[in-house]
Amino acid sequence: MTTRTAKSTRTSPTDMDFIQLLFTDVGGRLKTLEVPRSRWNTVRDSGWTMDGSVLLGYGDPDYSDLRLVPDPETFVARPWHTPSGRSVGLVFCDVLDPQGRPFAADPRAQLRxxxxxxxxxxxxxxxxxxxxxxxxxxxxxxxxxxxxxxxxxxxxxxxxxxxxxxxxxxxxxxxxxxxxxxxxxxxxxxxxxxxxxxxxxxxxxxxxxxxxxxxxxxxxxxxxxxxxxxxxxxxxxxxxxxxxxxxxxxxxxxxxxxxxxxxxxxxxxxxxxxxxxxxxxxxxxxxxxxxxxxxxxxxxxxxxxxxxxxxxxxxxxxxxxxxxxxxxxxxxxxxxxxxxxxxxxxxxxxxxxxxxxxxxxxxxxxxxxxxxxxxxxxxxxxxxxxxxxxxxxxxxxxxxxxxxxxxxxxxxxxxxxxxxxxxxxxxxxxxxxxxxxxxxxxxxxx
CATH class of the missing domain: 3.30.590.10 (Glutamine synthetase/guanido kinase, catalytic domain)
Structure with missing residues (x-):
């Protein structure tokens, strides 16, 4: 049985069955929130609320209401399917604080x-x-x-x-x-x-x-x-x-x-x-x-x-x-x-x-x-x-x-x-x- 991947002609998040929103915690571990295609436009425009403990590794009430915002320019179609044949897209995200500013401990924001x-x-x-x-x-x-x-x-x-x-x-x-x-x-x-x-x-x-x-x-x-x-x-x-x-x-x-x-x-x-x-x-x-x-x-x-x-x-x-x-x-x-x-x-x-x-x-x-x-x-x-x-x-x-x-x-x-x-x-x-x-x-x- 071949395991080779095949190039997909679907190049938009709305062509995928699911989209994984990717970000890293402070330690560099890749994290994700997966959303169905039907939710992509809403998440793209409004983001997703998350707790800062996911990034920091510990809870802090001052950072309990962050927002995960996709960076559409980073989108790629994953060139392999799930075991049941579903397609998945990948997109990196930025993390914003409650004031809409880049979160001070978001590794991508710090590098930017x-x-x-x-x-x-x-x-x-x-x-x-x-x-x-x-x-x-x-x-x-x-x-x-x-x-x-x-x-x-x-x-x-x-x-x-x-x-x-x-x-x-x-x-x-x-x-x-x-x-x-x-x-x-x-x-x-x-x-x-x-x-x-x-x-x-x-x-x-x-x-x-x-x-x-x-x-x-x-x-x-x-x-x-x-x-x-x-x-x-x-x-x-x-x-x-x-x-x-x-x-x-x-x-x-x-x-x-x-x-x-x-x-x-x-x-x-x-x-x-x-x-x-x-x-x-x-x-x-x-x-x-x-x-x-x-x-x-x-x-x-x-x-x-x-x-x-x-x-x-x-x-x-x-x-x-x-x-x-x-x-x-x-x-x-x-x-x-x-x-x-x-x-x-x-x-x-x-x-x-x-x-x-x-x-x-x-x-x-x-x-x-x-x-x-x-x-x-x-x-x-x-x-x-x-x-x-x-x-x-x-x-x-x-x-x-x-x-x-x-x-x-x-x-x-x-x-x-x-x-x-x-x-x-x-x-x-x-x-x-x-x-x-x-x-x-x-x-x-x-």
């Missing part, structure tokens, strides 16, 4: 504000992401499942079922308007990566959510699970979310602002200031880019994951890498290699743009590149170069976020408090859990 602030500087942000994930099969003795294949980095595998999942995902994304540039096998058995074309900040953050949702759906159709958690398998590498970002001019020329022919590395002064700002706020960015307890099972020194606050032009083991060909100005960009797919991309992108602006406003100076693995440098060598480690546990990262007024202000005080509250609750819940490792290690030995 950040982009507007950047455009007021004559800078148009361009974002791209590379999301890694595992395709796992059910296994009786492994709760999380086992890898769907035994391939390695960029391997051509003979067992094509996992490849077929990636083709299903690519087909579906293309039919929803995303340009898929390629997919390949990642380093570990069962690990994959699908890349779609870069674009503006809001569209890229929205599309990452569509990618994750689509990947899970297509994998389930073939008896697998698409797993984006940072570290699902203890003995294999974790999943990264590599974030690429550059700035272009807002004029008709849209000149690449990160490139300079006069710099030996091809980097403009604006690029150097912006990267210096990211390094300045790297600890708080870690709290947003690596937000879960599980994130810090991946973000471990000497594990193949970049955990040092350093940058490089050619070193792929660094947390912040300058990418691009100096002969192709538009290709010059910054790659953040430490975030993982559990992040809320809307808020992470917001914080990155705030760090850029701070570096520019303060004319921060960029230190020397580190073109060797920081894991191999001694503590004195790291100190001489001014290289420190990023937070490697969640409580430390959250304290850094609370102490960083620039990032906290950009994300918004309400969203910041909700973020920290939710993450601390997860950390406390984790510490109340007695694991099988503890039982095996201590039950009869202490």
């Amino acid at each position: 504000r950040a982009v507007e602030r950047s455009e007021a500087r004559g800078q148009l942000p361009v974002f791209g992401v590379e999301a890694e994930f595992y395709l796992l099969r059910a296994h009786d003795s492994l709760p999380v499942g086992e890898p769907s294949d035994s391939g390695g980095y960029w391997d051509l595998v003979e067992h094509e079922q996992a490849d077929e999942v990636c083709r299903d995902i690519s087909d579906a994304l293309e039919l929803m308007g995303l340009t898929v540039t390629g997919h390949h096998h990642e380093v570990c058995a069962g690990q994959r990566e699908i890349v779609f074309q870069h674009g503006n900040a809001l569209a890229t953050a929205d599309r990452l959510l569509l990618l994750k949702h689509t990947a899970r759906t297509m994998a389930r159709r073939r008896g697998m699970k698409a797993v984006f958690m940072p570290k699902p398998l203890a003995h294999l590498y974790g999943n990264a979310l590599h974030v690429h970002v550059s700035l272009r001019g807002t004029d008709e020329e849209a000149r690449p602002l990160f490139h300079s022919v006069d710099d030996t590395q091809g980097m403009s002064t604006l690029f150097r200031q912006s990267l210096a700002g990211v390094l300045e706020h790297a600890d708080a960015l870690t709290a947003l880019g690596n937000p879960t307890v599980n994130s810090y099972k991946r973000l471990v020194p000497a594990s193949g994951t970049p955990v040092h606050r350093s940058w490089a032009r050619h070193n792929r083991s660094t947390a912040f890498k300058v990418v691009g060909d100096g002969a192709v100005p538009a290709s010059m960009r910054l790659e953040l290699r430490s975030p993982d797919p559990s992040t809320n991309a809307h808020l992470l992108f917001t914080a990155i743009l705030a760090a850029f602006a701070d570096g520019q406003d303060r004319d921060l100076k960029l230190g020397e590149a580190c073109e060797e693995s920081a894991d191999r440098l001694s503590i004195p060598e790291l100190a001489v170069r001014g290289i420190t480690t990023l937070p490697t546990d969640l409580p430390t990262a959250l304290r850094c976020l609370e102490e960083d007024s620039t990032v906290r202000s950009a994300v918004g005080e309400l969203a910041s408090r909700a973020w920290v509250s939710g993450s601390r609750a997860d950390w406390n819940a984790w510490h109340r859990l007695v694991t099988s490792w503890e039982l095996e290690r201590y039950m009869e030995s202490v």
